[in-house]
Amino acid sequence: xxxxxxxxxxxVSGSGKASxxxxxxxxxxxxxxxxxSLSMD
Numbered sequence: 001x002x003x004x005x006x007x008x009x010x011x012v013s014g015s016g017k018a019s020x021x022x023x024x025x026x027x028x029x030x031x032x033x034x035x036x037s038l039s040m041d
């Protein structure tokens with residue numbers, strides 16, 4: 001079994017979530033995935 005860990009950055013539209021999340025991902029050396037790109041099929 002594989003364990004997946006994620007950090008979710010939430011906030012209102014236009015609050016800078018993506019900017020902060022991209023910086024955080026870079027600092028931690030992990031991938032940044034935009035929530036809008038996820039498919040919940």
